Amino acid sequence: MIYQKHLFICTNQRPEGAAKPSCGEAHGLELISEFKKLIKEKGLSVEIRTQKTGCLDLCDHGPVLVVYPEGVFYQHVQLSDVAEIVDEHLVANRVVERLVLVARN
Numbered sequence: 001m002i003y004q005k006h007l008f009i010c011t012n013q014r015p016e017g018a019a020k021p022s023c024g025e026a027h028g029l030e031l032i033s034e035f036k037k038l039i040k041e042k043g044l045s046v047e048i049r050t051q052k053t054g055c056l057d058l059c060d061h062g063p064v065l066v067v068y069p070e071g072v073f074y075q076h077v078q079l080s081d082v083a084e085i086v087d088e089h090l091v092a093n094r095v096v097e098r099l100v101l102v103a104r105n
Contacts, residue, residue, distance in 0.1 A: 003049040005090055007035060009065040009077075012055040023062035027079065028052065031063055034082045039090070048090055061101050073101040 011028035014020060022028075035050045058064045061075035067085075072095055074085065081099060088094045 004047040005049075005070075006068045007048070007050040007065055007090075008053040008056075008068070009035065009050065010054070010056045010058075010062060011052040012059075020059040021062060022055075022059065023064055028063050030079060031065065031077060031082065034079055035086065038082060038086045042086065042091065044090065058101065064101065070095070074099040075101040 009028055009032050010023035011032065012022050013024040014022040029052070032050060032052055036045075039045055039048050039050060056064050056066065056073075058073065058075070063077045064073060064075055065077055066073045067089060072089070074081075074096065077085070077099060081096070085096055085099070088096050
């Protein structure tokens with residue numbers, strides 16, 4: 001099966017006291033559950049796949065997720081942002097600009 005869109009949500013967990021923050025500790029798993037719930041409610045489970053991923057090496061911007069095939073990275077994603085990302089990006093194909101992680105040099 002080929003999906004129209006594929007979300008990878010960082011759920012990396014670092015040991016306590018680590019130098020970098022981790023998306024998993026900042027509700028990465030809850031984000032996956034909420035995305036899956038809303039995608040299912042909208043009947044998009046066949047077209048859109050949501051799954052956890054390990055570290056995307058963007059720890060200071062977490063929680064981070066990436067949407068393919070566009071390759072759009074979203075930063076500091078909160079549970080309150082999920083519905084907007086689903087409605088705007090996944091359904092209407094409009095990037096949620098306020099959450100976009102700008103490419104680093």
